[in-house]
Amino acid sequence: MANSPQSKKRARQLVRRTTVxxxxxxxxRTYLRKVEEAIASGDKNAASAALQAAQPELMRGVTKGVMHKNTAARKMSRLSARVKAIA
Incomplete structure (x- = not known):
């Protein structure tokens, strides 16, 4: 349990950060699921539109520290390859 005032404040901040x-x-994950669903349906236009919407969300997650940069890049690469493969 936190004892010092600083550690108590840190515990409060952690709760807030965790929820955010x-x-x-x-x-x-919601944006990524929309891309997955569009790929599964076989609609290339919808899939590419969903991918365009998901990309800024992924990168925002990187800048906010929720996700590692390489993880986001890997996800984008794999999704874009799958969207491109739809014929």
Whole structure:
């Protein structure tokens, strides 16, 4: 348990940060799921539009520290390859 005033404040900040990061991560996953669904449906236009919408969300997650840069790059690369493969 936190004893010093600084550690108590840190514990409060951690709770706040955790809720914010959880919401961000959930938002990113939602965008990625929309891309996955568009790929599964086989609609190339919808898939590329969903991918365009998901890219800034992924990168925002990187700048906010929710996700590592390489992880986001890998996800974008794999999704774009799958969208490109739709014929």
């Amino acid at each position: 990061n959880k919401a961000r991560r959930s938002r990113i």
